[in-house]
Amino acid sequence: xxxxxxxxxFTDFSVETNRKAFESAxxxxxxxxxxxxxxxVNGERITTEDKIVSVNPSNKEEVIGTVSKANREIxxxxxxxxDEAFKRWRNVNPExxxxxxxxxxxxxxxxxxEFSAWLVxxxxxxxxxxxxxxxxxxxxxEYYARQMIExxxxxxxxxxxxxxxxxxxxxxxxxxxISPWNFAFAIMAGTTVAPIVTGNTVVLKPASTTPVVAAKxxxxxxxxxxxxxxVNYVPGSGAEVGDYLVDHPxxxxxxxxxxxxxxxRLYERAAVVHKGQMHLKRVIVEMGGKDTVVVDKxxxxxxxxQSIVVSAFGFxxxxxxAGSRAVVHEDVYDEVLARAVExxxxxxxxxxxxxxxxMGPVIDQKAYDKIxxxxxxxxxxGRLMTGGKGDDSKGFFIEPTIIADLAPxxxxxxxxxxxxxxxxxxxxxxxxxxxxxxxxxxxxxxxVITNNRDHIEQAKRDFHVGNLYFNRNCTGxxxxxxxxxxxxxxxxxxxxxxxxxxxxxxxxxTVSEMY
Numbered sequence: 061x062x063x064x065x066x067x068x069x070f071t072d073f074s075v076e077t078n079r080k081a082f083e084s085a086x087x088x089x090x091x092x093x094x095x096x097x098x099x100x101v102n103g104e105r106i107t108t109e110d111k112i113v114s115v116n117p118s119n120k121e122e123v124i125g126t127v128s129k130a131n132r133e134i135x136x137x138x139x140x141x142x143d144e145a146f147k148r149w150r151n152v153n154p155e156x157x158x159x160x161x162x163x164x165x166x167x168x169x170x171x172x173x174e175f176s177a178w179l180v181x182x183x184x185x186x187x188x189x190x191x192x193x194x195x196x197x198x199x200x201x202e203y204y205a206r207q208m209i210e211x212x213x214x215x216x217x218x219x220x221x222x223x224x225x226x227x228x229x230x231x232x233x234x235x236x237x238i239s240p241w242n243f244a245f246a247i248m249a250g251t252t253v254a255p256i257v258t259g260n261t262v263v264l265k266p267a268s269t270t271p272v273v274a275a276k277x278x279x280x281x282x283x284x285x286x287x288x289x290x291v292n293y294v295p296g297s298g299a300e301v302g303d304y305l306v307d308h309p310x311x312x313x314x315x316x317x318x319x320x321x322x323x324x325r326l327y328e329r330a331a332v333v334h335k336g337q338m339h340l341k342r343v344i345v346e347m348g349g350k351d352t353v354v355v356d357k358x359x360x361x362x363x364x365x366q367s368i369v370v371s372a373f374g375f376x377x378x379x380x381x382a383g384s385r386a387v388v389h390e391d392v393y394d395e396v397l398a399r400a401v402e403x404x405x406x407x408x409x410x411x412x413x414x415x416x417x418x419m420g421p422v423i424d425q426k427a428y429d430k431i432x433x434x435x436x437x438x439x440x441x442g443r444l445m446t447g448g449k450g451d452d453s454k455g456f457f458i459e460p461t462i463i464a465d466l467a468p469x470x471x472x473x474x475x476x477x478x479x480x481x482x483x484x485x486x487x488x489x490x491x492x493x494x495x496x497x498x499x500x501x502x503x504x505x506x507x508v509i510t511n512n513r514d515h516i517e518q519a520k521r522d523f524h525v526g527n528l529y530f531n532r533n534c535t536g537x538x539x540x541x542x543x544x545x546x547x548x549x550x551x552x553x554x555x556x557x558x559x560x561x562x563x564x565x566x567x568x569x570t571v572s573e574m575y
Contacts, residue, residue: 062162065206067538068169068195073187073415082187082415085173089181094123097275099130099295102141103288106134112295114272117184117421118411118455124182125272130296135263135304138292142234142261143310145289150231150259154212157257158205164253164284165201168194168277175245175276182270183244184420184455186412189375192536193246197277199539200250200557207562208257217570224573229566231259232342233312236305238298238326240317241423242378244270249277250539250556251315251344252291256281258565260313262291263305267318269423271295298322306330309337313565315344317380320476320502320549323347344564346551348380348476349504351534352497354519355396356490356510357389363531364388364509365399371507371533372482373407373460376422380550381505381527381535385473386484387496393486397464400482401445404460411455421456422479428456431479438463438472438483447480468496476502490515498524503547507534526553 071078098105110129116122130138149157168175172194179190214228235255239248248266255262266274278293294301306314306329314330316323323345330341353371355364371383388396412420422428432450438461439448447461464484466473472483473496487493490512497506506525510516516530526546527537537544543558545551555561 062158062206062209065203065540067540068198068202070188070195071172071191079415082173082177085177086180089174089177093125093181095125097125097127097272099128099134100278100293101134101138102145102292103282108134112268112271114182114270116181116455117423120455122181125275127271127275127295130294130301132300132304135294135296135301138263138294139234139305139308139310141289141292142263145287146231146233146261149261149287149290152259154208154257154259157259158208160281160284160286161201161205161253161257164280165198165205167280167283168198168201172198175273178273178276179245180412182272183241184412184423185375186417186420187415193243196243196246196539197249200246201253203540203557204250204254204257204562207559211562222575224575226571228569228571229258229563230569232565232567233260233339234310235260235262235313235315235565236311237262237264238302238314238316238318239264239266239274241267241270242375242380244273245277247317248274251317252277254562255313255315255565256286256290258562260565261289264291264293265302265305266295268295268297303329307332307334309334311341312339313342313344317346320347323551342564344552344554346380346545346554346556347549348478348502349382349546349550350385350474350476350500350502351381351383351505351525352385352387353383353507353509353534354493354497354523355386355388355392356493356508356512356515357391358512358515359392359509360511360531361392361396361399364396365403367507367509367533368396368400368482369403369407371535373404373419373480374535376419376458377480377482378422378427378478379535381537382478383507383534384477384482386482387487387493388484389490389493390486390488393484397445397462397484401462404446404462407460409457409459419460419480422458424456425452427479428452428458431458431477431481434472434475434477434479435461435463435481438466438481441470441472442466442483468499474500490518494519494522498522501549504550505529505534505546507532524548526550526555
């Protein structure tokens with residue numbers, strides 16, 4: 061019997077013993093850098109000549125690891141291995157599948173600082189952000205294990221006299237998991253173990269910028285007792301390997317987290333029925349956001365400024381939930397803007413060698429160039445209040461940036477920047493603020509800072525986002541507490557970490573027997 065779910069606590073780095081333990085983990089990880097990692101297909105280690113080189117975004121000269129790169133031939137082997145393993149895995153007792161997740165969570169919990177240290181190195185995460193990423197990975201495993209136990213016998217339906225009816229869930233087949241780099245452990249783990257615990261098999265293609273953390277996690281699943289072929293690790297290019305996996309007639313489920321453009325393209329490809337395909341593919345996509353913190357005139361203005369800054373600059377704004385827009389009532393606009401600038405100027409930026417570093421680098425050169433180009437656009441569209449500079453000489457560092465006095469339809473008010481940039485816009489009243497908040501194609505998260513109860517009720521109805529928060533920041537959803545997913549072009553609102561997520565990976569079956 062599993063204990064009730066409770067989310068993994070975050071580490072308090074103000075405690076010296078915790079700091080020392082994390083420093084020790086960082087030292088250990090540094091000794092293990094620049095190793096080679098093979099592909100894993102049906103339990104077999106495969107080494108290829110073509111490699112993916114993972115580097116530290118804080119220090120471009122530091123190689124995290126060299127990972128073998130899959131091609132279409134290996135992708136085909138992975139699909140076939142997953143398809144064959146599915147024949148056995150689908151019949152494994154759901155409780156045993158859940159137990160594997162619990163064992164894997166226990167292994168990661170014992171190595172928590174080690175995994176977080178890998179995230180510091182490979183993703184450039186500050187300590188606090190890395191620790192939260194690892195905690196969320198543990199949470200996904202623990203939560204989905206318990207959810208599977210609840211779902212294993214199905215749901216009650218009515219039976220008539222002389223008739224017995226059952227309604228239960230059955231696995232679907234091979235799942236292609238395409239995971240992102242920004243939550244290189246949490247989302248990668250969650251989108252891998254959800255199909256596994258529901259009886260499906262997985263071909264995992266992690267982001268090419270963070271493949272080492274994924275390799276470490278697959279090793280944990282093996283250690284926890286996952287049979288060979290149930291998860292297959294095949295990092296590779298999206299154009300060569302990703303498209304092939306999505307198109308394959310034996311692929312049954314596709315789960316993707318990433319950009320809008322890639323997600324839409326994937327969704328279109330998945331709709332095509334290929335020769336030999338006898339099913340329609342299930343698609344779960346999360347595609348980003350352009351999230352807004354709305355500040356009412358009747359608000360705690362200090363809380364408002366803090367919420368804007370935390371939402372915008374946590375992990376350098378590289379979260380789909382990041383608050384990249386602040387829409388503030390004109391009566392309090394100047395005061396909130398001034399305080400947000402003060403708070404932003406207090407933030408430290410650099411390589412996250414210690415817990416004192418608030419903001420690290422952005423992920424790579426492509427991201428750096430894109431963000432800096434948006435800052436240039438913003439300087440022409442509005443008023444640069446602070447930040448605006450970057451330095452990519454050693455790592456990919458960009459100052460936390462505030463641009464004010466923007467029109468609601470300005471480019472940097474509409475397009476996802478995915479970096480440490482927040483755009484300020486003025487609202488005439490609360491209705492106008494909600495109108496601006498809803499004026500993008502995205503609908504992922506949002507926050508409203510107000511003490512007006514009527515406005516809270518209005519926002520519940522009219523602020524069109526999947527995750528809405530009042531009097532707090534708009535990031536930091538916790539598994540089992542804040543099921544996560546968005547409206548509109550933010551994706552399929554699949555609500556990861558919530559009670560409706562696992563059934564997306566299964567088919568409901570009705571069985572009726574006459575006595």
